[in-house]
Amino acid sequence: xxxxxxxxxxxxxxxxxxxxxxxxxxxxxxxxxxxxxxxxxxxxxxxxxxxxxxxxxxxxxxxxxxxxxxxxxxxxxxxxxxxxxxxxxxxx
Amino acid sequence: xxxxxxxxxxxxxxxxxxxxxxxxxxxxxxxxxxxxxxxxxxxxxxxxxxxxxxxxxxxxxxxxxxxxxxxxxxxxxxxxxxxxxxxxxxxxxxxxxxxxxxxxxxxxxxxxxxxxxxxxxxxxxxxxxxxxxxxxxxxxxxxxxxxxxxxxxxxxxxxxxxxxxxxxxxxxxxxxxxxxxxxxxxxxxxxxxxxxxxxxxxxxxxxxxxxxxxxxxxxxxxxxxxxxxxxxxxxxxxxxxxxxxxxxxxxxxxxxxxxxxxxxxxxxxxxxxxxxxxxxxxxxxxxxxxxxxxxxxxxxxxxxxxxxxxxxxxxxxxxxxxxxxxxxxxxxxxxxxxxxxxxxxxxxxxxxxxxxxxxxxxxxxxxxxxxxxxxxxxxxxxxxxxxx
Numbered sequence: 001x002x003x004x005x006x007x008x009x010x011x012x013x014x015x016x017x018x019x020x021x022x023x024x025x026x027x028x029x030x031x032x033x034x035x036x037x038x039x040x041x042x043x044x045x046x047x048x049x050x051x052x053x054x055x056x057x058x059x060x061x062x063x064x065x066x067x068x069x070x071x072x073x074x075x076x077x078x079x080x081x082x083x084x085x086x087x088x089x090x091x092x
Numbered sequence: 093x094x095x096x097x098x099x100x101x102x103x104x105x106x107x108x109x110x111x112x113x114x115x116x117x118x119x120x121x122x123x124x125x126x127x128x129x130x131x132x133x134x135x136x137x138x139x140x141x142x143x144x145x146x147x148x149x150x151x152x153x154x155x156x157x158x159x160x161x162x163x164x165x166x167x168x169x170x171x172x173x174x175x176x177x178x179x180x181x182x183x184x185x186x187x188x189x190x191x192x193x194x195x196x197x198x199x200x201x202x203x204x205x206x207x208x209x210x211x212x213x214x215x216x217x218x219x220x221x222x223x224x225x226x227x228x229x230x231x232x233x234x235x236x237x238x239x240x241x242x243x244x245x246x247x248x249x250x251x252x253x254x255x256x257x258x259x260x261x262x263x264x265x266x267x268x269x270x271x272x273x274x275x276x277x278x279x280x281x282x283x284x285x286x287x288x289x290x291x292x293x294x295x296x297x298x299x300x301x302x303x304x305x306x307x308x309x310x311x312x313x314x315x316x317x318x319x320x321x322x323x324x325x326x327x328x329x330x331x332x333x334x335x336x337x338x339x340x341x342x343x344x345x346x347x348x349x350x351x352x353x354x355x356x357x358x359x360x361x362x363x364x365x366x367x368x369x370x371x372x373x374x375x376x377x378x379x380x381x382x383x384x385x386x387x388x389x390x391x392x393x394x395x396x397x398x399x400x401x402x403x404x405x406x407x408x409x410x411x412x413x414x415x416x417x418x419x420x421x422x423x424x425x426x427x428x429x430x431x432x433x434x435x436x437x438x439x440x441x442x443x444x445x446x447x448x449x450x451x452x453x454x455x456x457x458x459x460x461x462x463x464x465x466x467x468x469x470x471x472x473x474x475x476x477x478x479x480x
Contacts (some may be wrong), residue, residue, distance in 0.1 A: 005255055005435075015251050015334065016349070017435050024462065044251030044334030044398075044420070061254070065340035080322075085337035087284040087311070088321030 001018040004028040004047065008062030015060070020047075026075070038075040040046050046078040058083050096271055097204060098456045099232035100239065101167075104195040108239040108378040109167035110391050110456045112227040112462035113138045113407050114220045116173050117160055118181035120145030126201075126209045127175040136224035137173075138406040141471040145182035149477035153182055156473055157190065159361045162387040164191030164198060168407045171197045171223030171228070175277060178204030197223055231458070237271035238367060240456065241384030243393040243408075244277050244348045247378035249326075250398030254344020256415030256441070257396035257431040263445020264394065264452070265350035265369065272367040276358070277349040279379050280310040281325050285339025286346040288346045290371075293346075295353035302357040306373050307455020325376055329399045330432050335414075348396065360474050361387035379472035382410065392452055402426040404468025409461040413448060426462050 004014040006028040014028045020037045026047050027034035041047050046060070052072040057064040066085045072078060101109040114137040118127040121143040131139035133273050140163050144156060164172040164187075172191050176184020188200030199219040206212040244261060246253055265275050285288065287304050294300035305323040314321065323340045335341050349369055356370040361384045364370040372388055374381040378401060386408045393408055395401070398416045400423040414420050417432030429448055439447075455461055 007255065015255060017255075040465070044416075046251075046334065046336070060340055061343040063285070063339070063343055064284070065343065066337040079334070080331060080336055083336045085285075085321065085339060088325060088338040 002027050002030055007051070007060060010059055010062045012048060012050045012052055012059045014049050015046055016041050016043055019043050035075045038073060039077040041077045048072045048074055048076050048078050050074060096237045096453070097234045098237065098240075098453045100456060101232055102235065103167050107167040108235045108385045108391075110458070111168040111407065112136065112140070112170045112230060113168055114171045114173070114223045115140050115164055115166075115407060116175065116216065116220065117164055117187070117191070118142050118145070118173060119160075119176040119182045119184035120168040122146070122177040123175045123184070123203055126203055126216065129209070129213035130173060130175070130220055133213070133217045134220040134224060136227070137220045140406055141469065142473065144475065144479075146180040147480040148157060148181065148475060152475050152477045154343055155361075156475070157187055159184055159383065159387040159473055160187060161190040162361060162389070163407060165194035165196070165302060166386065166389065166407055167241070168391065169196060170227045171220070172199075173219050174198065174200040174213060175216060176200065176202040177259055178202045197226070202268045221479070229382070237268065237273050240391050241274040241276065241364060241389045242268055242269070242452070243382065243388070243390035244275065245279070245378060245382055245385065245393050246282070246345055246348060246396040247403070248397040248399035249330050249341060249344065250416055251335060252333075252415030252432065252435060253396050253398040254340070254347060256434040256444070257398065257413045258344055258347040258415070259432045260395055260415070260434055260441045260444035261348045261394055261448065262350035263442050264448040265348065266352055267445060267449045269350070269352040269368045274364040274367055275349070275369045275387055276364060276372050276390060277346075277369060278372045278385055279345065279376045280307055280373050281314060281376040281408065282338070282345045283307050283342045284311055284325070285337070286342035286442065289343070289346050290354065291348065293351075293354050295355045299354055299357060299460035301353065303371055306357060306371075310373070333398050349368060358388065360384040363389040376473065377472070379470045380474050383471055383473050392455055394448060396431070400426060402459070402463065402468060403470045404463030404466070404467070406469035406471060409455050410463045410468070411448065411452060411461050412463060425466070428462050
């Protein structure tokens, strides 16, 4: 049963449309096996579906939504603890 | 394609109204109480809750006067009472004279000339009642959808806004622009990171350049405060709802505009002149942005909200659309449309967009939105300079 949405084929994250516990599967395409959640992730929050290197762009809607501040493993919750805006900082 | 129509009020100046409100407009915060007393006493009168009008820069004063005039001359307004104090910077007689240049009647009362709050309120109540009575003979007649101006707004966003409510509103925008309505996308600070989408969507390279320059100027102005966007764009509620960065918010926000080309770039409060989708330079702050959209002549504001924002506007119906099924269930008194059905798979985005379109025509013909029925009439106007 699908519990996440992938908004663009190039995206490196999916968005949960149901809460998921660590160890449960995150499924955005019922034809695919999905990935295992490494964290509990709430409705509306993002999960990495490919490994993301520190300093690289995180992709959603087929575009950059910011930069990873640490390496992000497949299945990790992606949010303010490991993703930073490139556009919204006052300096730099 | 068939030309849709709705029943509206054709005004003597040729514009079309969808409500018959009498606007009570204070020229400064010190006149607010008298204005409140008038609005509260007269069924059909609404308060324009303006608090400033004194101790602001000449530039802000002139702009505020223009936007208050636009409210007084909005096609949903069939009469105005301007209430001044008498010693404020924003001259109430000048404001009243500008409002009176429109087709609708306007009266100006100044508290220090009238002999106080009570006598001002009593006279204002009598004027407002006359205006309400005069509107009783007005009747609706068939009008083309092209007569409508629609504002697009999002507030209290969460992750469902970009996935469901905003793309559904984009479907609605496309239905409206196909009927040659004027549709306004806004909220400049919420577009940082979506410039590539906007460039593609612009009707010409010149429009694209103006649009990007507007976003760049907004970014430079906000960064001149020395503060990060985080906590403002996105807001704490946006972040709890799953939005991490301003770029992510922007890519979801921009979907409100649908797929038609952006034909013009407007300053805050300026009316669109071309049919189709225009962009207006407004802040992301919802109250301020909606007031800009209404000063620009919007008849209806369509407002997406994931977290659940209840705000309205004194003279224009605001339609609330949530993409979050839990918010719709929790805040059903405030929410008009459940776009969360596109997340649960019960409806497509196109079906929800059609629902918003059908509802907007009923609202144009007089059906009250949830915000109207609750009496929401929030008002906040843009100010760039200091208060002295």
